[in-house]
Amino acid sequence: MIDKRTEKLLSKLAHICADGSYKIIEKADLGEKAELVAQMIGFLQDTGCIDIKYTDEKVYCMTVLPKGRATVEKKHSKEESAVLTKRTLLILAITCGVAAFVGTVVGTIVSNIF
Secondary structure (H helix, E strand, O other): OOOHHHHHHHHHHHHHOOOOOOEEEEHHHHOOOHHHHHHHHHHHHHOOOEEEEEEOOOEEEEEEOHHHHHHHHHHHHHHHHHHHHHHHHHHHHHHHHHHHHHHHHHHHHHHHHO
8 A cells, every 4th residue: 555655756756757768866856855755765666666777875767667657547547537526516416406496487487377
């Protein structure tokens, strides 16, 4: 299970390594505390999400493996599904409100005629 910070880091790495090749990434570009980033990268490597070819005090040479890409894509698809669901609920609520109003108007008109 990946926590939110590690998931965010993996998403950033997947964006940097979008073409699937190894990229040289400066540790300073990854933000946060160096020790925390090192722990997260170690976890991602242990779980098979990334592969590190080379590392030193200032840079990593790494790529995101298919498992890591799948994890990032799965997260994005869940976010898109949630947005679609919220949008659908909003449209449904508005439609129900309009239908209730029209039903009330028609009912009033019919009751006044008879």
